[in-house]
Amino acid sequence: MQTKSNLAFADYSRLIRRMGKDTRLLSTHISLCSALFVCWQKNDFISPFPVTRKQLMAFSRIASAATYHKCIKELDDYGYIRYQPSFNPKVGSLVYWPEVSGDFVSRDKITPS
Secondary structure (H helix, E strand, O other): OOOOHHHHHHHHHHHHHHHOOOOOHHHHHHHHHHHHHHHHOOOOOOOOOOOEEEHHHHHHOOOOOOHHHHHHHHHHOOOEEEEEEEEOOEEOOEEEOOOOOEEEEEEHOOOOO
């Protein structure tokens, strides 16, 4: 019997493979997605989950706030996550991870070349 975490890791693996084929994404996108997965895991795989820019930048080793904002926006635009900014530093922004075996990528706004 598969547990929720086993299914989550399997979906994460598929997501990373899909991201590796997406020519629009850079290593910073992959790194940020990995940081998001860690936060989702720490939140018991419950979606949506709260995140802070400081936390994600530390986990993903992104040094520039501009790069962070560009990547998180593009991950949302490309359908890999759903991002709901809070604009309040004391309240974390919310990230909606694709449901287990779900797929946000179908709402892709830009297709890879």
